[in-house]
Amino acid sequence: xxxxxxxxxxxxxxxxxxxxxxxxxxxxxxxxxxxxxxxxxxxxxxxxxxxxxxxxxxxxxxxxxxxxxxxxxxxxxxxxxxxxxxxxxxxxxxxxxxxxxxxxxxxxxxxxxxxxxxxxxxxxxxxxxxxxxxxxxxxxxxxxxxxxxxxxxxxxxxxxxxxxxxxxxxxxxxxxxxxxxxxxxxxxxxxxxxxxxxxxxxxxxxxxxxxxxxxxxxxxxxxxxxxxxxxxxxxxxxxxxxxxxxxxxxxxxxxxxxxxxxxxxxxxxxxxxxxxxxxx
Numbered sequence: 001x002x003x004x005x006x007x008x009x010x011x012x013x014x015x016x017x018x019x020x021x022x023x024x025x026x027x028x029x030x031x032x033x034x035x036x037x038x039x040x041x042x043x044x045x046x047x048x049x050x051x052x053x054x055x056x057x058x059x060x061x062x063x064x065x066x067x068x069x070x071x072x073x074x075x076x077x078x079x080x081x082x083x084x085x086x087x088x089x090x091x092x093x094x095x096x097x098x099x100x101x102x103x104x105x106x107x108x109x110x111x112x113x114x115x116x117x118x119x120x121x122x123x124x125x126x127x128x129x130x131x132x133x134x135x136x137x138x139x140x141x142x143x144x145x146x147x148x149x150x151x152x153x154x155x156x157x158x159x160x161x162x163x164x165x166x167x168x169x170x171x172x173x174x175x176x177x178x179x180x181x182x183x184x185x186x187x188x189x190x191x192x193x194x195x196x197x198x199x200x201x202x203x204x205x206x207x208x209x210x211x212x213x214x215x216x217x218x219x220x221x222x223x224x225x226x227x228x229x230x231x232x233x234x235x236x237x238x239x240x241x242x243x244x245x246x247x248x249x250x251x252x253x254x255x256x257x258x259x260x261x262x263x264x265x266x267x268x269x270x271x272x273x274x275x276x277x278x279x280x
Contacts, residue, residue, distance in 0.1 A: 007044035009233040027239040033151040035068035040159030043233035056101040070124030078277035080185035086114030087190040142170035152242035171249040207269035
């Protein structure tokens with residue numbers, strides 16, 4: 001692979017293919033059976049001389065070089081939350097350019113979930129086939145990731161656990177935290193030639209509940225040496241194993257069930273405006 005200038009950082013330096021490769025290797029993300037990837041691509045300004053598709057293909061190659069058997073990425077749409085139908089093949093992911101690019105690659109497979117679908121590249125299709133109808137509950141992709149335990153790592157590629165770590169909400173659901181509730185959403189799913197009405201459930205916050213922004217989970221993972229963090233340009237690359245993530249989140253919520261929220265009005269208001277969500 002040619003060494004390319006990929007991103008121009010705010011200090012005027014170029015982030016190259018080699019820079020990203022070294023950071024990925026240093027994060028400890030290599031060689032696992034399943035790598036679940038959150039992307040942010042905030043390393044700097046994308047090289048405007050590179051065609052968009054070439055840049056995204058290059059990033060995909062770098063991720064493949066890590067040697068994970070299966071890559072898994074969020075391709076969330078929250079379609080039913082916005083009163084929209086969900087087309088398994090055509091509904092665009094709201095999770096960023098790289099996720100959408102990988103979703104459309106030959107051989108990629110997407111879960112049938114009109115709220116929080118996931119995409120798999122590689123043999124691990126058991127993660128996304130015939131998932132349950134609770135997007136972060138029993139039978140979900142996240143439930144299956146937990147079942148695989150030490151075979152799973154979470155990679156934060158140009159983003160951080162503080163900014164996006166959906167797995168946290170799976171643990172919240174399993175522990176049945178009191179500031180969220182299971183809300184059903186109805187809509188139409190298009191899968192090939194078949195169209196059907198379905199109901200799927202999301203573990204949403206009660207109205208007025210404000211999530212904390214103190215980075216407790218991220219700082220604890222770092223302090224314990226579970227999260228390997230590598231600065232890269234204007235952002236970072238980091239990685240944590242599933243067992244360490246599960247145990248740390250469980251420990252926080254067991255010690256203080258409100259550890260991850262800043263305010264809970266306790267009125268259990270289930271008002272939920274139709275909205276284009278990008279996060280749970």
